Amino acid sequence: MKPIGNQSGGSFAASSGNFPGLVIRDKEPENLEFPFAALNSFVTENEQFFVRSHFPVPKLDTQSWRLKIEGLVERPCELSYDELLGMTTRSVLATIECAGNGRIFLSPKVEGLQWELGAVGNSEWAGVPLAAVLERAGVRAGAVEVVFEGADSGKLAKPPSPGNIHFSNSIPLAKAWSPDVLLAHTMNGEPLTPSHGFPLRVVVPGWYGMVSVKWLTRIVVTDQAFQGYFKTADYTVWERRHGLPMQLLPVTENEVKAQIARPISREVVPADADYRIYGAAWAGEADVTRVDISVDGGADWHAARLLGEAQRYTWRFWEYRWRTPAQSGRQTLMARATDSRGRAQPLQRDAHRGSYVISHVMPIEVEVSNKPPSGATDSFAI
Numbered sequence: 001m002k003p004i005g006n007q008s009g010g011s012f013a014a015s016s017g018n019f020p021g022l023v024i025r026d027k028e029p030e031n032l033e034f035p036f037a038a039l040n041s042f043v044t045e046n047e048q049f050f051v052r053s054h055f056p057v058p059k060l061d062t063q064s065w066r067l068k069i070e071g072l073v074e075r076p077c078e079l080s081y082d083e084l085l086g087m088t089t090r091s092v093l094a095t096i097e098c099a100g101n102g103r104i105f106l107s108p109k110v111e112g113l114q115w116e117l118g119a120v121g122n123s124e125w126a127g128v129p130l131a132a133v134l135e136r137a138g139v140r141a142g143a144v145e146v147v148f149e150g151a152d153s154g155k156l157a158k159p160p161s162p163g164n165i166h167f168s169n170s171i172p173l174a175k176a177w178s179p180d181v182l183l184a185h186t187m188n189g190e191p192l193t194p195s196h197g198f199p200l201r202v203v204v205p206g207w208y209g210m211v212s213v214k215w216l217t218r219i220v221v222t223d224q225a226f227q228g229y230f231k232t233a234d235y236t237v238w239e240r241r242h243g244l245p246m247q248l249l250p251v252t253e254n255e256v257k258a259q260i261a262r263p264i265s266r267e268v269v270p271a272d273a274d275y276r277i278y279g280a281a282w283a284g285e286a287d288v289t290r291v292d293i294s295v296d297g298g299a300d301w302h303a304a305r306l307l308g309e310a311q312r313y314t315w316r317f318w319e320y321r322w323r324t325p326a327q328s329g330r331q332t333l334m335a336r337a338t339d340s341r342g343r344a345q346p347l348q349r350d351a352h353r354g355s356y357v358i359s360h361v362m363p364i365e366v367e368v369s370n371k372p373p374s375g376a377t378d379s380f381a382i
């Protein structure tokens with residue numbers, strides 16, 4: 001396995017304090033990445049949360065904005081922002097990861113935004129459970145899915161979209177009834193920012209980000225699985241059966257995954273020293289039960305220490321105290337997570353996943369050096 005490198009071509013959005021700012025992957029539409037090496041807070045601040053948008057941010061005001069609920073329901077209805085704010089609020093901590101996170105490390109290269117490790121964040125979302133709104137509208141017999149439509153729209157070239165389309169995606173009704181699926185108006189105690197879906201977005205904990213539809217304006221209950229653009233032309237992976245790529249399936253739940261925040265690729269670490277390798281791991285609807293670390297390219301594995309408490313839908317920080325070798329040289333580090341369903345990260349990339357669901361173990365190479373760090377007193381100087 002080839003170790004991953006640092007690919008950042010250094011352009012950062014506004015920085016503050018020790019935080020270097022989000023990395024700009026695209027300006028219009030706005031696509032911004034969290035510099036994962038800066039990971040130090042369990043809850044990602046709103047300004048540090050990655051942004052993934054397919055179309056320009058729509059300008060919405062809470063006075064004229066409405067949420068429509070229609071399709072296979074007894075009582076199609078419209079809700080205003082104030083009506084939603086007046087309903088019982090629930091809050092859920094949830095890690096959201098874009099299905100394309102880590103794409104830059106795929107070889108051969110694939111098309112799409114070239115995310116490194118930072119198209120992921122963990123926030124406290126608050127809003128109205130989708131289930132409460134579905135109950136109000138009354139779901140009719142025969143319903144199978146809930147489709148979410150955003151106010152943002154545009155034309156896409158690859159593959160061609162059916163003209164101007166709105167961003168939309170869906171979840172099965174079984175997931176939609178979970179009290180943890182939210183129509184969120186609040187992110188870490190603040191109203192959503194325009195980039196994150198103001199005034200209202202869906203948050204589907206445990207699923208890749210594409211179903212957490214921002215700028216939500218319409219919910220449609222359907223009697224068949226939604227086969228829209230972002231379910232069939234995009235956000236798909238091949239399912240392999242009998243050794244055949246049998247069918248193209250929509251991306252759904254998160255896979256289990258660990259990422260190393262520090263050291264970063266090609267970092268120079270001191271020889272014969274204690275070095276804290278740390279990062280985060282997440283597993284969608286399951287719990288991370290262990291993270292194993294290799295410091296020798298996968299020959300030996302050692303259990304990392306899981307920090308804090310397991311909390312459903314959120315990432316878990318972990319650390320491993322590494323006694324670095326006395327000799328200078330290159331070392332290949334790996335982190336591999338296992339979850340409560342017994343899933344472990346694959347060691348190799350499955351080509352059938354195309355440009356999505358990038359959850360295999362990604363080795364990083366560091367340089368162990370027994371030279372004193374620059375700035376330290378050189379005891380051998382005469």
Ligand SMILES: Nc1nc2c(c(=O)[nH]1)N[C@H]1C(S)=C(S)[C@@H](COP(=O)(O)O)O[C@H]1N2
Pocket residue numbers: 049050051052053054055096097098099149150151152167168195196197208209210211212213214215216
């Ligand atoms: N309306 C709308 N919702 C959307 C998107 C979008 O482009 N338009 N992008 C989706 C994708 S692919 C991801 S990963 C998440 C990202 O949410 P964030 O920008 O708040 O991080 O939003 C999802 N919801």
Ligand SMILES: [Mo]
Pocket residue numbers: 052097098099100209210
């Ligand atoms: Mo995404």
